[in-house]
Amino acid sequence: MTMIEIDLSKYPTSCGVYQMIGADDEILYVGKAKHLRNRLRSYFVAGGDGRAHIPLLLQKVQRVEVIVTDTEKEALLLENTLIKKHRPRYNIDLRDDKTYVSVRIDLREDFPALQIVRQVKADGALYFGPYSSAGAIRQTLKEIYRIFPLRHSSIKRCESRGRPCLFHQIGQCSAPCHGKISKAEYRKLVDGVIDLLEGRESLVVERLREQMLAASAEMKFEEAARVRDQISSIEKSVEKQKVADYGGGNQDVIGLHRDGGEVELTLLFIRQGKLLGRRSYPLQWILDLPELLSAFLREYYSRDVILPDQLLLPFALEDSDLLADWLSEKRGRKVMLLAPQRGEKKRLCQLAQRNAEESFKQRGSQRDARERLLEELQAKFHLPALPRRIECYDISNVQGTNAVGSMVVLLDGEAANAEYRRFKIKTVEGADDYASLAEVLRRRLTRGVEEEKLPQMILIDGGKGQLGVLNEVLAEFKLNGKIGAVGIAKSRVVANVRGKAVERSEERFFLPGRKNPVSFRSGSPTLFLLERLRDEAHRFAITYHRQLRSKANLRSSLEDIPGVGPARRKAMLKYFGSLKQIKAASLQELQEMPGLPVALAEKIYRTLHS
Known part of the structure; x- marks a missing residue:
């Protein structure tokens, strides 16, 4: 396919957004420019843009459309909106290495409570984090509740009880729902929690020491002893969690590592001088590094994330001022973009770069292991292609009611939660797993053919019967030789040679046209991957089935x-x-x-x- 020719003189010289559009009006790429004509010229003149993926992109482009804006900020906002709406394949796609959590507290409430959340919203509440481990932050909050006993449940729910909850009885809730503490005293507890979460432990300890001395002077020795224990708990917690102090303030530090056609970008989260953790992204397209970094900032910070006081970058960006204005407006307070050349901030940038290098090495070794695993799957199951995308299906119902289907997905050997789908069975009456499976597969493949998004392998939870259904549906869509079909049957419990004890056989895998099942050696990573995929499909189906059943029970219990x-x-x-x-x-x-x-x-x- 040859590259199209465009008349650059027809395009405006003002700022705005350009969209590169391919066949069937598919938007392939969205970008912004201060000078639209000059930006397009960099693509379509001889020599053009030097990035490796650009020739592949331009061969698919059939036309270019532009939207003129009054300001660069409007162009930036419009670009973000269009990228979120169309998800163009040639714009960077951020795939997180893990899910992060934050802690939320709303000071507008009379008696604020702590919440662990996965989304940061512009709702006026305070957010702390992000934290890489939900388990670790829950353990931290347990310690905080022992020191500052905030409420755990909603006020209305607790007020409906005849007495304070169990947390109050063990000293981890001050029971505001039953009038055991005033708003003023409760607010002191909240202030202490905020100081702890922001890393001002010394301020909290100083305040508590004053309370302890005052209680002791007033001969309130039980109160003084309680405060003394609080101080001890804080000091022990601080001693256990000591990390390097990077000078205070809230900062996100970005490090980049480039190796051939791959870029690893790492974010370090510094909160009140403490390093909370890191977050890494593999970026596949070869962009100019400044443009790639600018695109990452626009994509990442357009999400519901905590915005810091400063962003420390490995190098200066041409649109730093524009990005700083946008982020400041989004946050409601000033955000600075800095590219430090010396001092502590420069050392932080170097630390982020070393983390990016280490993350790239770890991801590379994991990628190589997954590649070998996929090659083993292709050879073992005689698949027509390397199974980059594997889908697994399961059906769930109880006595034929609320039947549902689930689809879970592996991309390059990793779970792709965003690709999971669940299906409410519409055309099948009663408990007919075969017919339900056929309905789910037809609905999925119909859409897959339309969108040209099909797997290389489908795994069915079941034996030869379910595999037969899959083969029939693939034949309907003329996909038999294009998609590998595999059925996984649960391990059997059989008597041993003496007939006295039972042993579990390994999982069995059935293939079309083959009588005997395929097996893997015990403890094989490939076997573990497929078992985990099957279990995930079962879990996903059961969860949806329970939701529907719960709604049905609720309706029959109350609405009737x-x-x-x-x-x-x-x-x-x-x-x-x-x-x-x-x-x-x-x-x-x-x-x-x-x-x-x-x-x-x-x-x-x-x-x-x-």
């Missing part, structure tokens, strides 16, 4: 009662917290719910307890 519609059911769930709590509520507790008539409360109670 005359006088209880969707709005009242929602109000009852909000007041009591769950269907289980509603069923456990006494008649008096139901009658005390605001807005629920006494007669209806009696009817609900009789229905739920009949």
